Amino acid sequence: MIPTAKCLARGPGFVKRTADELSRLSKLAWNMETLEVPTKPFYLLNFEHEDVVKGCKTIADRAVGGYSTASLDYVPADLSTNSPAHARFHGTISTKLPPNWRIQRTGYAAFRNQDRRWIFGGLYWDMDPYAFLALRVKSDGRRYTVNVQTDSIVETDIHQHRLWTHHHRIASQSRLSDGPLEPLSDIPPALADFPSSDTISTYTTTPNPDSSGWETIFIKWNDFVRTNYGKVVEPQTGMVTQRVKSIGIGLTDRVEGPYDLRIHRMWATNGLSKEEMDEERRICGANALGASTTESRKEAPSLVDAEDKGLDRFRDLKGLQKKDGGE
Secondary structure: OOOOHHHHOOOHHHHHHHHHHHHHHHHHHHHOHHHOOOOOOEEEEEOOOHHHHHOEEEEEHHHHOOOOOOEEEEEOOEHHHOEOOEEEEEEEEOOOOOOOOOOOOOOOEEEEEOOOEEOOEEOOEOOOOOOEEEEEEEOOOOOEEEEEEEOOOOOOEEEEEEOOOOOOOOOOHHHHOOOOOOOOOOOOHHHOOOOOOOOOOEEEOOOOOOOOOOEEEEEEHHHOEEEEOOEEOOOOOOOOHHHEEEEEEEEOOOOOEEEEEEEEEEEEEOOOOHHHHHHHHHHHOOOOOOOOEEEOOEEEOOOOOOHHHOOHHHOOHHHHHHHHHHO
16 A cells, blocks of 8 residues: 555654554464463653654643633653653643533533544554553542543543542542542442442552652553443443554633643553563652552552452563463
8 A cells, every 4th residue: 555645744643653563463373472461551642752742742722712711732751750751731621611501511621542543543542451551650649540542433432540549639639528538339440430349440659648649650551441422331341452542631620720730651561561660669769569558548459468358460571471471
C-alpha cells in the first residue's frame, strides 16, 4: 500500500507513528513475544517528551459556552528535587451556566491523546497481554477519573475508573451522614467518590506518601466501567482491550475552583522489573514499594507483599516467569 499525499500531509508525526508501529510489529514477530507474558512496560503516554504533551487535546465546558478552563503544559525535569519531566493538567472549574438555555450542565474538564493514525488507517493499542494500567501522578486530591475509549460499536462509550490517590479528598463524614462512610449503592465501586470498605480496585506503590507527592497507581483493565455521556451503561460488557483508541483523565466533580494534577507517565504493565523499582524509589521516595498501604481507612496489600492477592508479579518479573514455567 502506498500512502496518499493527504496522509503524508499529516506531518512527521504520521510518518513516525507508521515507522514505529511497523518496527514494533516486526520485533514482536521476530522475538515471538506474543507467546509469553510481556515483561517490559508498554508506554502509552510518556510525558517526559514534550511532543507527547503537545499531541494531547484538552476538553472543557467552555467549548459549549461554559466557563471552566483546561490546560495541559509540559514541565521540564527538576534534578534538584528528583522531579521528572511531566505534564501539568490544570485550570479552573466553574458550574456557572451560559446564556444558552440548551446547556443544562457545566463544570467539567479533561484531556486525552489525539486519535492516532498510520498508513493502514486508525492506530490502536493492544492491551490484551497486560493486566494493569499504571499512572504515575502527583495529585491535588480532587476526584479525577481515568477515561479509556476503544474502537467499540457505540462510539461515545467510555470506560472509566476513579483515580484514587493518597491525597484523595472526600467529603467529611458529618457532611454525608451520621452513619458509617459507605458509597451509594447505585454507583459502581470503581466510580465511587471513595473506595468501599470491602473493595480494593487500585494498588499503590507508596504505602506512606513521600513529601515529593509522586505516587504510582495500578488499575486492572477489567475493573473499568463502561459509561455513555457520564451514565453507567447496562448491561456491562468487557472492554475491547485489543483496540484501545485513547486514554486520558477527566474532572467532573463540579466543585468550583482551581485544580492541578501532574502526570509523569501512563503505561500498561504486568509488573515492575528491578530497574523500574529503582526508578520508583528515586521519583516517589524511599517509602515507595513498602510493606503496607491504607485505602479508605482499611489495611490493604501493597504491591510487594500481596502474593495472596495475585500481585506477586510485582516483586520481579524474572521471578514470575520462572514460577510460571515451573507450574
